[in-house]
Amino acid sequence: MSKVRTAVLISGRGSNMMALVEASRAKDNPTEIVAVLSNKPDAAGLAWAADKGIRSIVLSHRDFKDRAAFENEISRRLAGAGVELIALAGFLRVLGPEFVTTWEGRLINIHPSLLPAYKGLDTHERVLAAGDRETGCSVHFVTPELDGGPVIAQARVPVLPGYTADTLAARVLAAEHRLYPEALAKVASGRVVLRDGRVVETGTP
Ligand code: GRF
Numbered sequence: 001m002s003k004v005r006t007a008v009l010i011s012g013r014g015s016n017m018m019a020l021v022e023a024s025r026a027k028d029n030p031t032e033i034v035a036v037l038s039n040k041p042d043a044a045g046l047a048w049a050a051d052k053g054i055r056s057i058v059l060s061h062r063d064f065k066d067r068a069a070f071e072n073e074i075s076r077r078l079a080g081a082g083v084e085l086i087a088l089a090g091f092l093r094v095l096g097p098e099f100v101t102t103w104e105g106r107l108i109n110i111h112p113s114l115l116p117a118y119k120g121l122d123t124h125e126r127v128l129a130a131g132d133r134e135t136g137c138s139v140h141f142v143t144p145e146l147d148g149g150p151v152i153a154q155a156r157v158p159v160l161p162g163y164t165a166d167t168l169a170a171r172v173l174a175a176e177h178r179l180y181p182e183a184l185a186k187v188a189s190g191r192v193v194l195r196d197g198r199v200v201e202t203g204t205p
Contacts, residue, residue, distance in 0.1 A: 003032035004188040007083040009074075009091040010038050014045015015173065016089035016110055016180050021052060023181030030188040035081045037074065039093055055081060061093055071099040087184055088142065097144040105194040107142040108187060110180050112172045114154055115140060119147035124168040133159050135168065137176045139183035141194045150199045152192055153183040 003024070008017040017036055024031045036049035037057040050056045057077055064070035070093075078086065088095075088109040100107060113123040115138040127135045136156040143149035155175040159168060186192040190204045 004030055004084050005034045005082045006031045006085045006087060006184070006188065007035040007037055007078050007081065008033055008049075008087045008089050010036060010043050010045045010089050011040050011092040012043050012045065012090050014043060014048060014089065016176055017045050017087075018048060019177035020087060020089065020181055020184060021049070021054065023185070029181075030185055031085070035078060035083060037078070039070075039091070057081075067093075067096050068098060071096055075099060075102055085184075085188055087180070089180070094146060095142065100142055100144050103142075105141065106187075108139055108152065108184065109142050109147075109149070110137060110139050110176055110183075111147050112137050112169070112176065114138060114156065115147060115151055124165040124172065127159060127168065128163065128165060135159055135172060137172050137179055139180055141199065143197075150194065150197065152186065152199055153179055155179040 008020055010017050021033045023029055024033050033054055035055045035057055036046060037059060038046050039059060039061050041058045041060065046056045046058065059070065059073055061070045064073065084106060086103055086107045114136045118126050134156055136154055138151050138154045140151045141149040155178065157171045157175050190202055193200050193202055
């Protein structure tokens with residue numbers, strides 16, 4: 001079985017990237033993580049990926065005259081590595097409409113809330129402030145609207161008495177590490193596609 005050549009884009013710790021790499025090693029997993037790209041040279045996950053023999057690419061947005069130039073170079077480098085699918089995992093740059101359109105249906109992200117609730121940053125603090133009893137994480141196709149693309153999969157996490165933002169972040173992160181590989185595999189295998197702006201389950205095994 002030839003695997004789908006996948007890149008993971010990070011800006012920091014990279015724990016979701018690590019979960020995707022580990023899952024991709026299973027024989028029946030449809031992805032191969034062929035590149036890890038970071039906009040921060042000191043992103044902790046980069047060294048981990050390089051150590052595993054995965055091509056690591058650093059492109060600092062500061063070295064480009066504008067967002068479009070930065071994103072064109074990302075596309076060029078990933079295409080050069082034969083990348084077919086992109087997973088954002090804590091990549092802290094907003095991607096513009098041209099990039100998103102180029103990779104439409106082949107660009108996914110993980111977000112630490114039950115979207116459409118709590119788009120943006122500080123999700124756990126906002127969940128606690130609202131007194132919610134449940135939160136979770138979502139994997140979605142990326143569209144030009146920040147954290148607004150159609151949801152592929154979600155995992156729920158209860159908010160128990162005494163939880164702080166840190167405990168909640170740890171619980172949700174553990175759920176992310178299970179959810180993201182499953183969701184990526186669904187997209188890579190074609191079981192889930194983006195069609196006319198919606199997530200469609202194709203029934204492909
Ligand atoms: C995760 O919580 C993810 O949902 C969010 O950024 C965080 C990245 O963590 N988009 P890591 O770098 O994967 O450890």
